[in-house]
Amino acid sequence: MATIKEIIAKRAARELKDGDIVNLGIGLPTLLGNYLEEGVEITLQAENGILGMGSLCEPGQEDKDIVNAGMQYVNIEKGACFFDSASSFGIIRGGHVDITVLGALEIDETGTLASHIIPGKMVSGMGGAMDLVVGAKKVIVVTTHTAKGAPKILKKVRLPITAVGKVDMIITELAVIEVTPKGLLLKEISTDTTVEEVRNLTEAELMVSEDLIVGF
Protein backbone atom coordinates (compact mmCIF):
# COMPACT_ATOMS: atom_id res chain seq x y z
CA MET A 1 0.00 0.00 0.00
CA ALA A 2 1.55 3.26 -1.13
CA THR A 3 1.69 6.10 1.36
CA ILE A 4 -0.04 9.41 0.62
CA LYS A 5 3.33 10.99 -0.15
CA GLU A 6 4.18 8.20 -2.60
CA ILE A 7 0.82 8.58 -4.36
CA ILE A 8 1.39 12.33 -4.79
CA ALA A 9 5.01 11.92 -5.88
CA LYS A 10 4.15 9.23 -8.40
CA ARG A 11 1.41 11.31 -10.03
CA ALA A 12 3.48 14.49 -10.02
CA ALA A 13 6.44 12.71 -11.61
CA ARG A 14 4.32 12.26 -14.76
CA GLU A 15 4.52 16.03 -15.30
CA LEU A 16 8.30 15.85 -15.77
CA LYS A 17 9.24 15.46 -19.42
CA ASP A 18 12.42 14.23 -21.05
CA GLY A 19 15.07 16.96 -21.12
CA ASP A 20 13.47 19.18 -18.48
CA ILE A 21 15.65 21.16 -16.08
CA VAL A 22 13.96 20.68 -12.71
CA ASN A 23 14.34 22.00 -9.18
CA LEU A 24 12.76 19.75 -6.55
CA GLY A 25 12.10 21.15 -3.08
CA ILE A 26 13.20 19.33 0.04
CA GLY A 27 10.92 16.58 1.40
CA LEU A 28 8.02 15.24 -0.67
CA PRO A 29 9.14 16.91 -3.94
CA THR A 30 12.49 15.07 -3.73
CA LEU A 31 10.60 11.76 -4.00
CA LEU A 32 9.55 12.54 -7.58
CA GLY A 33 12.98 11.45 -8.77
CA ASN A 34 12.07 7.86 -7.82
CA TYR A 35 9.06 7.74 -10.16
CA LEU A 36 10.22 9.13 -13.51
CA GLU A 37 8.46 7.54 -16.47
CA GLU A 38 10.47 5.21 -18.67
CA GLY A 39 12.76 7.03 -21.07
CA VAL A 40 12.47 10.33 -19.22
CA GLU A 41 15.77 11.89 -18.27
CA ILE A 42 15.80 15.20 -16.45
CA THR A 43 18.55 17.50 -15.19
CA LEU A 44 18.22 18.43 -11.52
CA GLN A 45 19.19 21.90 -10.34
CA ALA A 46 20.04 22.51 -6.67
CA GLU A 47 19.97 26.13 -5.52
CA ASN A 48 23.17 25.79 -3.52
CA GLY A 49 24.98 25.52 -6.84
CA ILE A 50 24.58 22.29 -8.86
CA LEU A 51 23.20 21.54 -12.29
CA GLY A 52 23.21 17.78 -12.86
CA MET A 53 22.59 16.61 -9.31
CA GLY A 54 22.27 12.85 -8.79
CA SER A 55 20.79 10.62 -6.10
CA LEU A 56 21.44 10.74 -2.36
CA CYS A 57 24.75 9.14 -1.39
CA GLU A 58 24.92 5.68 0.12
CA PRO A 59 26.53 5.76 3.59
CA GLY A 60 30.32 5.79 3.23
CA GLN A 61 30.17 7.20 -0.32
CA GLU A 62 29.81 10.87 0.66
CA ASP A 63 32.01 13.67 -0.62
CA LYS A 64 32.12 16.22 2.23
CA ASP A 65 31.99 19.12 -0.24
CA ILE A 66 28.93 18.02 -2.23
CA VAL A 67 25.46 18.43 -0.72
CA ASN A 68 21.98 19.34 -1.91
CA ALA A 69 20.09 22.41 -0.70
CA GLY A 70 18.83 20.41 2.30
CA MET A 71 22.38 19.61 3.42
CA GLN A 72 22.18 15.95 2.36
CA TYR A 73 25.19 14.40 0.66
CA VAL A 74 24.45 13.75 -3.01
CA ASN A 75 26.05 12.22 -6.08
CA ILE A 76 26.48 14.20 -9.27
CA GLU A 77 25.73 13.07 -12.82
CA LYS A 78 28.28 12.98 -15.63
CA GLY A 79 28.45 16.47 -17.12
CA ALA A 80 27.32 18.18 -13.92
CA CYS A 81 28.62 21.59 -12.95
CA PHE A 82 28.92 23.75 -9.85
CA PHE A 83 28.45 27.51 -9.55
CA ASP A 84 28.12 30.31 -7.01
CA SER A 85 24.82 31.49 -5.48
CA ALA A 86 24.39 34.51 -7.80
CA SER A 87 24.72 32.27 -10.86
CA SER A 88 22.43 29.69 -9.28
CA PHE A 89 19.67 32.23 -8.78
CA GLY A 90 20.39 33.73 -12.18
CA ILE A 91 19.55 30.29 -13.58
CA ILE A 92 16.39 30.22 -11.46
CA ARG A 93 15.17 33.81 -11.84
CA GLY A 94 16.26 34.01 -15.46
CA GLY A 95 13.75 31.38 -16.53
CA HIS A 96 16.31 28.65 -17.23
CA VAL A 97 14.56 26.13 -14.94
CA ASP A 98 11.66 24.42 -16.74
CA ILE A 99 9.80 23.14 -13.69
CA THR A 100 10.00 23.70 -9.95
CA VAL A 101 8.12 21.40 -7.63
CA LEU A 102 7.57 22.50 -4.06
CA GLY A 103 5.30 22.04 -1.05
CA ALA A 104 2.75 24.47 0.34
CA LEU A 105 1.07 25.62 3.52
CA GLU A 106 -1.76 27.31 1.58
CA ILE A 107 -2.59 27.96 -2.09
CA ASP A 108 -5.47 29.97 -3.48
CA GLU A 109 -7.68 30.40 -6.55
CA THR A 110 -5.27 32.81 -8.21
CA GLY A 111 -2.24 30.55 -7.81
CA THR A 112 -0.92 32.58 -4.91
CA LEU A 113 1.24 30.51 -2.59
CA ALA A 114 2.14 30.58 1.11
CA SER A 115 4.92 28.14 1.92
CA HIS A 116 7.58 29.73 4.05
CA ILE A 117 6.36 31.03 7.38
CA ILE A 118 3.71 30.59 10.08
CA PRO A 119 4.15 33.69 12.26
CA GLY A 120 5.17 32.75 15.79
CA LYS A 121 5.48 29.04 14.94
CA MET A 122 7.45 27.98 11.90
CA VAL A 123 10.01 30.66 11.14
CA SER A 124 12.30 28.87 8.73
CA GLY A 125 12.42 31.72 6.22
CA MET A 126 11.83 31.72 2.48
CA GLY A 127 15.26 30.45 1.46
CA GLY A 128 15.13 30.09 -2.32
CA ALA A 129 11.37 29.51 -2.58
CA MET A 130 10.38 33.06 -3.56
CA ASP A 131 12.92 33.18 -6.38
CA LEU A 132 12.04 29.67 -7.59
CA VAL A 133 8.31 30.34 -7.78
CA VAL A 134 8.83 33.69 -9.52
CA GLY A 135 11.45 32.42 -11.95
CA ALA A 136 10.65 28.85 -13.02
CA LYS A 137 8.72 28.41 -16.27
CA LYS A 138 6.23 26.06 -14.59
CA VAL A 139 5.43 25.85 -10.87
CA ILE A 140 3.89 22.67 -9.50
CA VAL A 141 2.75 22.49 -5.88
CA VAL A 142 2.61 19.03 -4.32
CA THR A 143 0.75 18.79 -1.02
CA THR A 144 -1.70 16.76 0.99
CA HIS A 145 -5.17 17.96 0.09
CA THR A 146 -5.92 19.00 3.67
CA ALA A 147 -3.98 19.63 6.88
CA LYS A 148 -5.55 17.96 9.94
CA GLY A 149 -8.84 17.90 8.02
CA ALA A 150 -8.76 21.61 7.12
CA PRO A 151 -8.55 22.62 3.44
CA LYS A 152 -5.21 23.95 2.18
CA ILE A 153 -6.61 25.07 -1.18
CA LEU A 154 -8.37 28.30 -0.24
CA LYS A 155 -10.31 31.18 -1.77
CA LYS A 156 -7.57 33.48 -0.54
CA VAL A 157 -4.24 32.76 1.15
CA ARG A 158 -4.22 33.89 4.81
CA LEU A 159 -0.58 33.24 5.77
CA PRO A 160 2.23 35.54 4.62
CA ILE A 161 2.55 35.20 0.85
CA THR A 162 5.54 33.56 -0.83
CA ALA A 163 4.59 34.61 -4.38
CA VAL A 164 1.51 36.10 -6.01
CA GLY A 165 -0.28 34.22 -8.79
CA LYS A 166 2.64 32.03 -9.88
CA VAL A 167 1.44 28.45 -9.25
CA ASP A 168 0.44 26.58 -12.43
CA MET A 169 -0.64 23.23 -11.05
CA ILE A 170 -1.61 21.64 -7.72
CA ILE A 171 -1.22 17.90 -7.21
CA THR A 172 -2.61 16.20 -4.09
CA GLU A 173 -3.40 12.59 -3.17
CA LEU A 174 -6.95 13.23 -4.42
CA ALA A 175 -6.71 15.57 -7.37
CA VAL A 176 -4.78 17.30 -10.12
CA ILE A 177 -5.85 20.93 -10.37
CA GLU A 178 -4.75 23.46 -12.96
CA VAL A 179 -4.63 27.15 -12.14
CA THR A 180 -6.27 29.01 -15.05
CA PRO A 181 -7.03 32.72 -15.54
CA LYS A 182 -10.68 31.88 -14.72
CA GLY A 183 -9.85 29.98 -11.53
CA LEU A 184 -9.08 26.42 -10.49
CA LEU A 185 -9.86 23.64 -12.95
CA LEU A 186 -10.19 20.08 -11.65
CA LYS A 187 -8.53 17.96 -14.32
CA GLU A 188 -8.08 14.61 -12.66
CA ILE A 189 -9.19 12.78 -9.52
CA SER A 190 -7.87 9.66 -7.85
CA THR A 191 -9.82 6.40 -8.08
CA ASP A 192 -10.33 6.60 -4.31
CA THR A 193 -12.44 9.76 -4.36
CA THR A 194 -15.30 11.60 -6.06
CA VAL A 195 -15.70 15.13 -7.41
CA GLU A 196 -18.05 15.80 -4.51
CA GLU A 197 -15.54 14.75 -1.90
CA VAL A 198 -12.80 16.83 -3.52
CA ARG A 199 -15.14 19.85 -3.53
CA ASN A 200 -16.00 19.29 0.15
CA LEU A 201 -12.31 19.24 1.06
CA THR A 202 -11.48 22.34 -1.00
CA GLU A 203 -12.42 25.83 0.15
CA ALA A 204 -11.76 27.42 -3.25
CA GLU A 205 -14.28 27.17 -6.09
CA LEU A 206 -13.48 24.30 -8.46
CA MET A 207 -14.48 24.14 -12.11
CA VAL A 208 -14.58 20.56 -13.39
CA SER A 209 -12.91 19.77 -16.68
CA GLU A 210 -15.12 18.38 -19.43
CA ASP A 211 -12.44 15.78 -19.92
CA LEU A 212 -12.10 14.86 -16.25
CA ILE A 213 -9.86 11.86 -15.84
CA VAL A 214 -10.56 9.41 -13.03
CA GLY A 215 -7.63 7.38 -12.04
CA PHE A 216 -4.18 7.72 -10.63
Place this chain on the structure above:
Amino acid sequence: MGFIHDNMALMIGGFMSIGTPEILMDGIVEKGIGSLTVIANDSGVPGKGIGKLVTAGVIKKLTASHIGLNAETGAKMNAGELEVELVPQGSLAEKIRSGGMGLGGVLTPTGIGTEVETGKEKLTIQGKEYLLELPLRADIALIRGSIVDKTGNVFYNGTTRNFNPLMAMAADIVIVAAEKIVEVGELDPNYIMTPAAMVDYIVGGEA
Protein backbone atom coordinates in the same frame (compact mmCIF):
# COMPACT_ATOMS: atom_id res chain seq x y z
CA MET B 1 41.53 37.06 14.77
CA GLY B 2 42.90 40.43 15.77
CA PHE B 3 40.84 42.15 13.07
CA ILE B 4 37.44 41.14 14.36
CA HIS B 5 35.93 43.26 17.11
CA ASP B 6 32.62 43.72 18.92
CA ASN B 7 29.82 45.40 16.93
CA MET B 8 31.35 44.67 13.53
CA ALA B 9 29.38 43.56 10.47
CA LEU B 10 30.61 40.22 9.14
CA MET B 11 29.78 38.34 5.98
CA ILE B 12 30.24 34.62 6.47
CA GLY B 13 30.34 32.22 3.53
CA GLY B 14 28.71 28.81 3.37
CA PHE B 15 25.39 27.12 2.77
CA MET B 16 24.05 25.18 5.76
CA SER B 17 27.67 25.16 7.03
CA ILE B 18 29.10 23.65 3.80
CA GLY B 19 31.76 26.18 2.78
CA THR B 20 31.73 27.99 6.14
CA PRO B 21 35.18 28.63 7.69
CA GLU B 22 34.83 26.56 10.87
CA ILE B 23 38.14 27.61 12.41
CA LEU B 24 37.11 31.26 12.21
CA MET B 25 33.75 30.45 13.88
CA ASP B 26 35.70 28.74 16.68
CA GLY B 27 38.04 31.72 16.92
CA ILE B 28 35.21 34.23 17.37
CA VAL B 29 33.64 32.12 20.12
CA GLU B 30 36.98 31.53 21.91
CA LYS B 31 37.90 35.19 21.78
CA GLY B 32 34.51 36.19 23.18
CA ILE B 33 33.72 38.72 20.46
CA GLY B 34 30.10 39.87 20.68
CA SER B 35 27.25 42.05 19.38
CA LEU B 36 28.04 41.08 15.81
CA THR B 37 25.95 41.80 12.75
CA VAL B 38 26.14 38.72 10.55
CA ILE B 39 25.18 38.49 6.89
CA ALA B 40 25.02 34.90 5.66
CA ASN B 41 22.76 32.54 3.74
CA ASP B 42 21.59 30.77 6.90
CA SER B 43 22.46 30.13 10.53
CA GLY B 44 24.07 26.73 10.01
CA VAL B 45 23.04 23.81 12.17
CA PRO B 46 23.58 23.37 15.93
CA GLY B 47 27.28 22.83 16.59
CA LYS B 48 28.32 23.54 13.00
CA GLY B 49 29.07 26.66 10.98
CA ILE B 50 27.23 29.79 12.11
CA GLY B 51 25.30 27.57 14.54
CA LYS B 52 28.34 27.91 16.83
CA LEU B 53 27.89 31.69 16.92
CA VAL B 54 24.15 31.38 17.56
CA THR B 55 24.75 29.06 20.52
CA ALA B 56 27.43 31.37 21.94
CA GLY B 57 24.99 34.30 21.69
CA VAL B 58 27.48 36.57 19.94
CA ILE B 59 25.16 37.68 17.13
CA LYS B 60 23.04 40.78 17.62
CA LYS B 61 21.53 40.88 14.16
CA LEU B 62 21.39 38.23 11.46
CA THR B 63 20.51 38.86 7.81
CA ALA B 64 19.84 35.50 6.15
CA SER B 65 17.48 33.68 3.79
CA HIS B 66 16.80 30.58 5.85
CA ILE B 67 17.08 29.58 9.51
CA GLY B 68 15.06 26.36 9.31
CA LEU B 69 17.85 23.87 10.00
CA ASN B 70 18.73 25.55 13.29
CA ALA B 71 15.81 25.64 15.74
CA GLU B 72 17.94 27.59 18.21
CA THR B 73 17.95 30.61 15.89
CA GLY B 74 14.14 30.66 15.71
CA ALA B 75 13.88 30.25 19.49
CA LYS B 76 16.28 33.16 20.13
CA MET B 77 14.45 35.26 17.56
CA ASN B 78 11.07 34.58 19.19
CA ALA B 79 12.58 35.34 22.64
CA GLY B 80 13.80 38.71 21.38
CA GLU B 81 17.48 37.83 21.91
CA LEU B 82 18.37 37.93 18.24
CA GLU B 83 17.14 40.20 15.48
CA VAL B 84 16.64 38.29 12.23
CA GLU B 85 16.05 39.88 8.84
CA LEU B 86 14.93 37.35 6.24
CA VAL B 87 15.80 38.03 2.60
CA PRO B 88 15.02 35.78 -0.39
CA GLN B 89 18.14 33.79 -1.22
CA GLY B 90 18.52 35.08 -4.76
CA SER B 91 18.02 38.66 -3.60
CA LEU B 92 20.60 38.18 -0.83
CA ALA B 93 23.13 36.94 -3.39
CA GLU B 94 22.42 39.94 -5.62
CA LYS B 95 22.59 42.45 -2.73
CA ILE B 96 26.03 41.11 -1.84
CA ARG B 97 27.10 41.00 -5.49
CA SER B 98 25.99 44.64 -5.89
CA GLY B 99 27.94 45.64 -2.79
CA GLY B 100 31.08 44.03 -4.14
CA MET B 101 30.79 45.06 -7.75
CA GLY B 102 30.14 48.75 -7.48
CA LEU B 103 26.44 48.64 -8.29
CA GLY B 104 23.68 50.72 -6.72
CA GLY B 105 21.49 47.66 -6.22
CA VAL B 106 19.44 45.36 -8.41
CA LEU B 107 15.86 45.22 -9.66
CA THR B 108 14.23 41.86 -9.00
CA PRO B 109 10.70 40.52 -9.47
CA THR B 110 11.19 38.31 -6.40
CA GLY B 111 9.14 39.43 -3.39
CA ILE B 112 6.56 41.53 -5.25
CA GLY B 113 3.24 41.30 -3.40
CA THR B 114 4.85 39.82 -0.28
CA GLU B 115 6.15 41.17 3.05
CA VAL B 116 9.58 41.45 1.42
CA GLU B 117 8.51 44.59 -0.44
CA THR B 118 7.89 46.51 2.81
CA GLY B 119 9.86 49.76 2.77
CA LYS B 120 11.39 49.10 -0.64
CA GLU B 121 11.09 51.13 -3.79
CA LYS B 122 9.11 49.55 -6.65
CA LEU B 123 9.84 50.35 -10.27
CA THR B 124 8.00 49.40 -13.41
CA ILE B 125 10.37 48.52 -16.23
CA GLN B 126 8.92 47.62 -19.65
CA GLY B 127 5.55 46.99 -18.03
CA LYS B 128 6.80 44.65 -15.31
CA GLU B 129 7.12 45.46 -11.60
CA TYR B 130 10.44 45.08 -9.81
CA LEU B 131 11.72 45.65 -6.29
CA LEU B 132 14.86 47.67 -5.78
CA GLU B 133 17.20 45.65 -3.57
CA LEU B 134 20.05 47.76 -2.25
CA PRO B 135 23.70 46.72 -2.02
CA LEU B 136 25.14 45.08 1.09
CA ARG B 137 28.70 45.39 2.38
CA ALA B 138 30.46 44.34 5.58
CA ASP B 139 33.53 45.26 7.60
CA ILE B 140 34.97 41.78 7.21
CA ALA B 141 34.20 38.76 5.03
CA LEU B 142 35.09 35.34 6.41
CA ILE B 143 35.31 32.84 3.60
CA ARG B 144 36.47 29.27 3.11
CA GLY B 145 38.72 28.09 0.29
CA SER B 146 39.44 24.48 -0.64
CA ILE B 147 42.81 25.31 -2.18
CA VAL B 148 44.43 28.72 -1.71
CA ASP B 149 47.82 29.77 -3.02
CA LYS B 150 50.16 31.94 -0.96
CA THR B 151 49.09 35.15 -2.72
CA GLY B 152 45.43 34.43 -1.96
CA ASN B 153 44.06 32.97 -5.19
CA VAL B 154 41.16 30.72 -4.22
CA PHE B 155 39.60 27.53 -5.61
CA TYR B 156 36.36 26.29 -4.06
CA ASN B 157 35.52 22.58 -4.39
CA GLY B 158 32.02 21.24 -5.13
CA THR B 159 29.17 23.08 -3.43
CA THR B 160 31.46 24.92 -0.99
CA ARG B 161 31.55 27.85 -3.44
CA ASN B 162 28.01 29.22 -2.84
CA PHE B 163 28.25 32.74 -1.32
CA ASN B 164 32.03 32.74 -0.79
CA PRO B 165 33.22 34.41 -4.03
CA LEU B 166 30.46 37.05 -3.77
CA MET B 167 31.35 37.94 -0.19
CA ALA B 168 35.07 38.05 -1.04
CA MET B 169 34.32 41.18 -3.06
CA ALA B 170 31.93 42.91 -0.66
CA ALA B 171 33.92 43.59 2.53
CA ASP B 172 36.73 45.93 3.59
CA ILE B 173 38.85 43.06 4.88
CA VAL B 174 38.68 39.52 3.50
CA ILE B 175 40.01 36.57 5.48
CA VAL B 176 40.09 33.16 3.81
CA ALA B 177 40.41 29.98 5.84
CA ALA B 178 42.10 27.39 3.64
CA GLU B 179 41.78 23.64 3.63
CA LYS B 180 45.02 23.43 1.67
CA ILE B 181 47.64 26.13 1.03
CA VAL B 182 49.88 25.75 -2.03
CA GLU B 183 52.79 27.65 -3.55
CA VAL B 184 52.14 30.44 -6.04
CA GLY B 185 51.92 28.93 -9.51
CA GLU B 186 50.52 25.61 -8.38
CA LEU B 187 46.90 26.58 -9.04
CA ASP B 188 45.93 26.60 -12.72
CA PRO B 189 44.93 30.23 -13.43
CA ASN B 190 41.92 28.91 -15.39
CA TYR B 191 40.41 27.42 -12.24
CA ILE B 192 40.87 30.33 -9.86
CA MET B 193 37.45 31.49 -8.67
CA THR B 194 38.43 34.39 -6.41
CA PRO B 195 41.43 36.46 -7.55
CA ALA B 196 44.12 37.07 -4.93
CA ALA B 197 43.55 40.83 -5.20
CA MET B 198 40.32 40.35 -3.21
CA VAL B 199 41.96 38.49 -0.32
CA ASP B 200 43.77 40.21 2.55
CA TYR B 201 44.67 37.36 4.91
CA ILE B 202 44.99 33.58 4.66
CA VAL B 203 44.79 31.14 7.54
CA GLY B 204 45.28 27.39 7.26
CA GLY B 205 43.78 24.53 9.18
CA GLU B 206 40.32 24.02 7.67
CA ALA B 207 39.33 20.36 7.78
